[in-house]
Amino acid sequence: xxxxxxxxxxxxxxxxxxxCLESLRALxxxxxxxxxxxxxxxxxxxxxxxxxxxxHGVDCAEYSAAEAESGGIAGLDPWxxxxxxxxxxxxxxxxxxxxxxxxxxxxFSYAWLLNNDTVVDRDALSHLVRRMEExxxxxxxxxxxxxxxxxxxVQALGGGHYCRFVGLPWHYGRFLGxxxxxxxxxxxxxxxxxxxxxxxxRFLREVGLMSEDYFLYFEEADWAERAKxxxxxxxxxxxxxxxxxxxxxxxxxxxxxxxxxCDFYNVRNRILFxxxxxxxxxxxxxLVLLGGLLLRILLGRxxxxxxxxxxxLGRGKR
Numbered sequence: 001x002x003x004x005x006x007x008x009x010x011x012x013x014x015x016x017x018x019x020c021l022e023s024l025r026a027l028x029x030x031x032x033x034x035x036x037x038x039x040x041x042x043x044x045x046x047x048x049x050x051x052x053x054x055x056h057g058v059d060c061a062e063y064s065a066a067e068a069e070s071g072g073i074a075g076l077d078p079w080x081x082x083x084x085x086x087x088x089x090x091x092x093x094x095x096x097x098x099x100x101x102x103x104x105x106x107x108f109s110y111a112w113l114l115n116n117d118t119v120v121d122r123d124a125l126s127h128l129v130r131r132m133e134e135x136x137x138x139x140x141x142x143x144x145x146x147x148x149x150x151x152x153x154v155q156a157l158g159g160g161h162y163c164r165f166v167g168l169p170w171h172y173g174r175f176l177g178x179x180x181x182x183x184x185x186x187x188x189x190x191x192x193x194x195x196x197x198x199x200x201x202r203f204l205r206e207v208g209l210m211s212e213d214y215f216l217y218f219e220e221a222d223w224a225e226r227a228k229x230x231x232x233x234x235x236x237x238x239x240x241x242x243x244x245x246x247x248x249x250x251x252x253x254x255x256x257x258x259x260x261x262c263d264f265y266n267v268r269n270r271i272l273f274x275x276x277x278x279x280x281x282x283x284x285x286x287l288v289l290l291g292g293l294l295l296r297i298l299l300g301r302x303x304x305x306x307x308x309x310x311x312x313l314g315r316g317k318r
Contacts, residue, residue, distance in 0.1 A: 002109035002129055004198075005102045006034045008116050009094035014045035016117040016244060018052050021080070023119040025058075029126045034080050035068075035098040036116075040087040049082060065097045071104030090215035091194070099209055108201055115195040117244035119148065127239035128198045139203035139231025140224065142189075143196040143239035144173075155243055157185050158235030159192040162221050164278040167270035167285035169221060185235045192233055194220040196241040203231055216261075218269040225277050255292075256299055263304050267292075267311050286312060 006024060010017045017036060024034055038046055053060045060080040063072050068083045085097055095113055102108050110129060114120070124143060132138050142158035157173030172188055197220060207230065211222045224233060258266075267289060274285045289312060296305035310316045 001030065002133065003107060004029065004032045004110045004112055004125060004129065005098070005108050006032060006112045006114055006125070007095055007098040007102075008034065008036045008114050009039055009091065009098075010036055010041060010045055010049070010116050011039040011088060011094070012041045012043040012045060013116050014041070014043065014048040017045070017049065020114065020116050020118055020120075021052070023122075024114075025056075026122045027120070027125050028122050029129065032125065033078065035083060035101060036080065037065075037068075037083040037085050037094045037098050039085050039089055039094045046082070046084065053080065053082070063101075068097055069100040069104065071101060090212065091217075092210035092212045092214060092219045096209045096212065099204060102201075103204060110198050110200055111204065113194065113197045113199070114241070115243060117148075118145075118195055119242050120196075121240040124196075124239040124241055127236040128196075131234050131236040131239075132198065132200060135232070135234060137232045138234035139200055139207070139227055140192045140220075141198045141234035141236055142192040143235075143241045144237055145193055145195050145241050145243050148242040148244040151242060155195070155245065156193040157237070159185075159189040159220070159233060161188055161190055164274065164281045165284045166288045167274050167281070168288075169218075182235050182237050185237075186233060189233050189235065191221040191224045195243045196239070199223075200231075203227065206230060213272065214265070214269045216265040216269075218273045221273060222276075255295060255301070258304075260304060260307070264307055264311075264316070267308055268316055271311060 008017060008020060058080050059078040060082055061072060061076055061078045062082040065083060065085045083097055085094055099111060102111050110132060112125060112128065128141050128143065132141050144157055145155040147153045147155055154173045156171035160169050160171040162169045169191060171193060172185055207227045210219045270285060274281055289308060293305050293308045296308065
């Protein structure tokens with residue numbers, strides 16, 4: 001069977017990461033290795049993860065980011081690779097350290113990027129691999145993602161559609177009750193939801209790593225844009241993943257509950273992505289953001305409104 005590397009980025013979330021690892025240990029797929037990249041956590045995550053490794057007798061190697069990117073120790077093939085990134089590199093940066101490890105070792109067919117606040121069904125990986133192997137033109141493939149706290153509720157069926165004129169992605173399947181044809185989902189998608197995203201080794205070599213310009217959000221859409229005309233997007237309906245959603249940074253679709261960090265990167269990256277790929281849509285995106293600014297004022301979220309105004313004026317900083 002094709003070798004898979006599973007990539008998980010941890011930032012101050014060791015409890016979620018441990019639960020994710022427990023579900024990965026129950027997978028019915030082999031051969032696989034798991035890479036956990038810690039993004040400079042301050043909650044004692046590294047010690048907690050080491051304790052879990054010791055308590056469960058897990059075969060593990062630990063590297064610095066530089067050691068990992070050079071492929072680690074030749075001939076050593078543990079189930080778990082724990083990487084100290086040394087700082088918060090963001091979603092793409094954290095994943096890219098692991099992806100450089102896989103490319104340096106050059107012994108795999110697929111890499112499965114998985115959020116640390118997910119748990120997976122035991123055959124989730126098998127279905128992803130099967131879909132990509134039956135249709136080799138697929139470079140990125142997604143899962144059926146359901147909410148961890150309400151497993152009958154769908155977050156995304158594979159991925160979604162980015163609407164360029166409002167600058168927003170819409171996850172496919174949220175209002176379909178999980179019932180759809182795979183072909184219909186794949187026709188509708190123009191990005192794969194990053195909570196569970198598999199890429200082929202050929203995709204990585206031809207398209208390259210994730211863009212680190214965004215820090216959080218829009219990385220999947222950027223990757224898909226860069227792959228247009230070379231690879232298709234796929235969906236494996238029976239690959240089930242359960243997502244806790246926004247445990248690290250307060251992600252929420254409700255403007256009353258959205259954290260400042262979540263709000264900042266959503267707005268900033270809508271502008272960045274639009275300017276990069278759809279500059280003709282900037283006027284409508286700015287109009288939508290102006291409406292969002294007024295909504296934040298009405299909700300009394302004046303610091304968020306000031307942030308949006310600074311970004312619209314080109315004065316926002318990371």
